Amino acid sequence: LAKTTQPISMDSYEGQEVNITCSHNNIATNDYITWYQQFPSQGPRFIIQGYKTKVTNEVASLFIPADRKSSTLSLPRVSLSDTAVYYCLVGPFTGGGNKLTFGTGTQLKVEL
Amino acid sequence: GAVVSQHPSWVICKSGTSVKIECRSLDFQATTMFWYRQFPKQSLMLMATSNEGSKATYEQGVEKDKFLINHASLTLSTLTVTSAHPEDSSFYICSAPREQQFQETQYFGPGTRLLVL
Numbered sequence A: 001l002a003k004t005t006q007p008i009s010m011d012s013y014e015g016q017e018v019n020i021t022c023s024h025n026n027i028a029t030n031d032y033i034t035w036y037q038q039f040p041s042q043g044p045r046f047i048i049q050g051y052k053t054k055v056t057n058e059v060a061s062l063f064i065p066a067d068r069k070s071s072t073l074s075l076p077r078v079s080l081s082d083t084a085v086y087y088c089l090v091g092p093f094t095g096g097g098n099k100l101t102f103g104t105g106t107q108l109k110v111e112l
Numbered sequence B: 001g002a003v004v005s006q007h008p009s010w011v012i013c014k015s016g017t018s019v020k021i022e023c024r025s026l027d028f029q030a031t032t033m034f035w036y037r038q039f040p041k042q043s044l045m046l047m048a049t050s051n052e053g054s055k056a057t058y059e060q061g062v063e064k065d066k067f068l069i070n071h072a073s074l075t076l077s078t079l080t081v082t083s084a085h086p087e088d089s090s091f092y093i094c095s096a097p098r099e100q101q102f103q104e105t106q107y108f109g110p111g112t113r114l115l116v117l
Helices: none
Strands: A009-013 A018-023 A031-038 A045-050 A053-056 A061-064 A070-075 A084-092 A106-111 B004-007 B010-013 B019-025 B032-038 B045-051 B067-073 B076-081 B090-100 B103-108 B112-116
Touching: A009 A018, A018 A084, A018 A106, A031 A061, A031 B103, A045 A053, A045 A061, A045 A070, A045 B103, A070 A084, B004 B090, B010 B019, B019 B032, B019 B090, B019 B112, B032 B067, B032 B076, B045 B067, B045 B076, B076 B090
Parallel strands: A009 A106, B010 B112
Antiparallel strands: A018 A070, A031 A045, A031 A084, A053 A061, A061 A070, A084 A106, B004 B019, B019 B076, B032 B045, B032 B090, B067 B076, B090 B103, B090 B112
């Protein structure tokens, strides 16, 4: 599984856009990029998943450059409730259950 | 959306006893489920892969005789921590993959907090 590297922590203020970049230099051709959010004492929650270019949903956007060696999770206009740990994961779609290897994640702290 | 539940949400037990944690996929079937453990301020660590109808596969360093996994049906996997000790106190989380539109998404349970006294 491709190893990922993210910043350990980030600080922001309410209303700002937050961009969290993840490096995955060894990403394989059949790997997808998935981001999860985790609040304390809760299981991770799926945010967004993509393979290339740009993906957008009601929560976030995911930007993936052509070489796919990195990806950026973009959270528009964050609020205090977005304070959480964000994990970037890379792995193949096996169709039978894909083992996920979690890295350190990025602790995002949003302040007033 | 897909929902995965866990029961109990928290449990306190005495050292030496066994504790069973259930993981259910509520609105989809899962032939494979995963069990993770998370210590405070740390990331999730995969413990084992639960396979319906066959034996679980364990990650390196995880004692299969201590952490018994049974995938009884397509919607239920159980993790039993046998002869629990204080060092087994942790946050246990399960997940189940769901295939949708040629992509696979892992849905996680809310977690079970285990405290061994």
